[in-house]
Amino acid sequence: MEDFLREIGRLRLALPAAVIKGGTGVHRGAAAGHSQEFYGHHGYIPGEDIRKIDWKAYARTEQLFVKEFTEEKQMHVRIILDASASMGFGGRCKWEAAKLISLGLSHIALKQGDRLSFVLAGQKMEVLKQEKAGIEGFFELVCLLKEIRPEGASDFERIMETMTGSTTMTYVISDFFGEWVEKTVDFLGKDTQYSVLVHTLAQEEISPSIEGDLKLIDMETGAVRRIRATQQLKEKYRRRMREFMSRIKYMCMDRGMGYFMAECEEPPVKLIKSIPGVYA
Amino acid sequence: MSFAQPFNLLYGIFLAIIAIFYLRKKQAAEYRVSWIKMWDEAIVEEAGLNVSRLRKNLLLVIQLVCALMLVMSSAKPLLTKGEQEKRVVIALDGSISMNARENGVTRFEEAKAAAQEYIKALPADAAVSLLLLKSGAEEYLRDAEKSRAQKELQALACTSDSLDVQKAAAVLETYPGEKVVFTDKDLDFGTTSVKIGGRLDDAGITGASFDYYSRTLLCRLKNYSDKGKTIAVKAEDDWGGKIIGRAYVPAGGEQYISFELDRIPDMVRLGIIGTDMLAEDDSYVLPLGDEYKTKVVMIGENPYMEAALKSMAEIHFEKAESFDDITKTFDIFVLAQKQTTVHLPEECGVWKLYPDEGDCGEAFDHAVLLQPGNSSMSSGLVLAGIYADRGCFLKQKEGFKSMLLADGRPVMICGEENGRRQIISSIDFSKINMVMTPAFPVLVHRSIKWLSEGMAKSLEANPPQTFVTGAEFLDRKGSARKGAAGMNPVARDVGRMFALTAMVFMALELEVYRREL
Structure with missing residues (x-):
């Protein structure tokens, strides 16, 4: 864990160009504020603070302009980690990758002074952190997550129940297997300034290598299907899976959200560095 | 072992289906997937049909079949028989218990009336056979017209015999077509049974x-x-x-x-x-009285044998010097001298104390200890220290059993030859120490009793020693009782088959539900 934290220590979370609402922090807000960083001018509106009038500009143009400065604001980062049974696919690879990505993002957010909300979306929505700031809370989170095992069916439609206050950035780390995805994406698009779906899958899920007569058991519902895993059937499955991934990706693009495909076999640090909103 | 409804053994096919289900379950390796819907779509595309819908409806289909089978069963469906099964065997139980009288009518009369009704309901071209079941099974008609069967049936009379169930079942089995037994007994002949009367109070x-x-x-x-x-x-x-x-x-x-x-x-x-x-x-x-006793005559001299026979009060005994002196009819002849049997009546018992030369084998003239043979007449005889010192060993005769053995070889045998019971002994009973022991009169008594079996004289027929009422099978076998009323002679009630099918489908439903197939 120490190596992992050291490797992501220099990473930062930042909004591409979104308006930051919130308390004082280290981020440049899109709205004009009281920080020393010049943002631009606008014409004087009667009743505005005359101290903000740019007299030099008046001297040049003989028109009253008011100087605008960007605000430095604190972000509220929300991380939603899918802890349903399907995240336990393929041994521990998928779950461990999802967990490390969520912890890595949490660490970056807390380290740079942002407020963090951490929601575990398993059989029920469990809020592990609610708008907490301070790096000391990170290790508590690590301990909490250590005990968690993926189980039950996910129900992201109840995610709105956990949303309190405004959220700057939301990262959802999930395999997005379920009928709830579109509704959830719609909600996040409206509620959060910038959301990123981190699509976590195992290579075996994308391109299964199974053979022969098999009894498929759904990890969440327990539903059973009997199949003969022929090359044709597997090819059809792969195509369906590609379509599914593309659908989610375009769903995000349409709503101005970020999408990242995280194959769990990849090193977690490499994955985190590639997630939208994460900068070196 | 036999089966009353061998056709129902076809349900055994379901055992194979269950076994296949089980083996399939064992064969298919389990593979846990994140989202089965993704596979469903691929399976549907591959199979070209919507298995999901089929799966959803499978339980419904099975339940509908179950319900349909139960509805069909409750409606008591009748399977109409084809031309082949228009041959009908009517078997009437004519044993003694059918003489039982209830409400002024004997069971046999009741059975005849039920059989008449049954024949009446048969198709006009039915071929009817008529059997009377008693100590044997007597055929009165074979593949006759209905009208003739009805006429013959009317003439049938009940007997005082005990029903021989095994024989009746064996005879019935030889007849093709539909067989209907009219009886007061709860017996399962593997045929349709029409129960006559209730419990016998007798x-x-x-x-x-x-x-x-x-x-x-x-x-x-x-x-x-x-x-x-x-x-x-x-x-x-x-x-x-x-x-x-x-x-x-x-x-x-x-x-x-x-x-x-x-x-x-x-x-x-x-x-x-x-x-x-x-x-x-x-x-x-x-x-x-004397006239009813078994009449025994001894031809020749043997004082010990004579004394033993005289002591038997249940027989009438006489002695004759030779066959020519006999003027009366006797049931048993004890030949105490060399005597040909050709003049003896056909139905009599014979005890040869001197065997024919053809019956004798090797002679012996030294003392040999006697032992009981394999006949039931010699079982339990105390022969310790009893010996004979001369005579001959008897040859083995087909159908004969040994009564006494000397050195392990027969010296007294019994059996039936030319329809006549015979005892042949080669030891001289006047010269052995056996006559001084209780074994001798016992042996003589048993021998005469065996020779006289079946010769008992009776003035009138007595009831059988025991007879089958069927009640002894009732609780054990629980065979179905059926009244004659409402019977369709050319149709088989297949309601039970539907009920059984419904039960099988219920089991299948449970299995499908369990597997979520």
Whole structure:
């Protein structure tokens, strides 16, 4: 864990160009504020603070302009980690990758002074952190997550129940297997300034290598299907899976959200560095 | 082992299906997937059909089939038979219990009426066979027209025989087509049975014997009803003497009543006092007079044999010098001299004390210890220290058993030859120490008794020693009772098949539900 934290220590979370609402922090807000960083001018509106009038500009143009400065604001980062049974696919690879990505993002957010909300979306929505700031809370989170095992069916439609206050950035780390995805994406698009779906899958899920007569058991519902895993059937499955991934990706693009495909076999640090909103 | 409904064994096919299900389950490796819907889409595309919908509807389909089977079963469906099955065998139970009278009508008459109705309902072109089941199975008609069968049926009469169930079942099996047995017994012949009457309320005399030495008469009673009862029996001799005895006989049990007589009458008539459903087994005649005894004659000289035969009170014994001296009819001939048997009557028993030369094998003239042979007559004989010092070993004869052995080889044999019971002995009973022991009169008594078997003289037919009521099978086998009313002679009730199918589908439904197939 120490190596992992050291490797992501220099990473930062930042909004591409979104308006930051919130308390004082280290981020440049899109709205004009009281920080020393010049943002631009606008014409004087009667009743505005005359101290903000740019007299030099008046001297040049003989028109009253008011100087605008960007605000430095604190972000509220929300991380939603899918802890349903399907995240336990393929041994521990998928779950461990999802967990490390969520912890890595949490660490970056807390380290740079942002407020963090951490929601575990398993059989029920469990809020592990609610708008907490301070790096000391990170290790508590690590301990909490250590005990968690993926189980039950996910129900992201109840995610709105956990949303309190405004959220700057939301990262959802999930395999997005379920009928709830579109509704959830719609909600996040409206509620959060910038959301990123981190699509976590195992290579075996994308391109299964199974053979022969098999009894498929759904990890969440327990539903059973009997199949003969022929090359044709597997090819059809792969195509369906590609379509599914593309659908989610375009769903995000349409709503101005970020999408990242995280194959769990990849090193977690490499994955985190590639997630939208994460900068070196 | 046989099956009443062998056709139902076809349900065994379902066992194979269950086994296949089980083996399939064992064969298919389990593979856990994140989202089965993704596979469903691929499977649908691959199979070209919507398995999901099929899966959802499978339980519904099975439940509908179950319900349909139960509905069909409750409607008592009848399967109409084809041309092949228009041959019908009507078998009437004509055994003694069918004489039982209920509401003024005997069961046999009731059975005949039911059979008439049955034949009447048959198609006009039906071929009817008629059987009367008793100690054997007598065929009265074979593949005859209906009208003739009805006429012949009317002429059938019940007997006082005991029903031989095995024989009846074997005979019925030889007939093709539909077989219907009209009987008062709860027996399963593997055919359609029409039950006549209810439980038999009867107690009867099943036998009687007399001890000439103590002048004691033993009367054996059996209670065929399902309740114990006290039975009173009157013994009446030919001089008008009467004695009444009573005994409690438990349900289905037997009991003896003894009567001590002052003198030996020619005949004793036993009768149960009171009435029950069956009168045919309420009386019994036991002839005791000299004229009814087995008549035994000894030709030749053998004082020990003569003494032994004279001591037997149940036989009439005479002695003759030679065959030419015999003027009367005898049942048993004891030949104490070399004598040809060609002049003897056909139906008699013969004891040759001197075997023919053809029967003799190797002779012996030294002392040999005697041992009992494999015949039931020699079982239990105490022959310790008994020996013979001359004679010959008898040759093995087909169908004969050994009564006495010397050095392991027969010296006395018994068997049936040319329809006549014979005993051949090669040891001289006047020159062996056996005659001085109790074994000798016992051997003689057993021999005469065996030779006289089947020769008992009776003035009238006595009831059988026991007879089948069917009740003894009722609780054990629980065979279906069926009344004649509502029977369709050309259709088979297949309601039970539907009910069984429904049960199988229920089991299948459970399995499908469990597997979520």
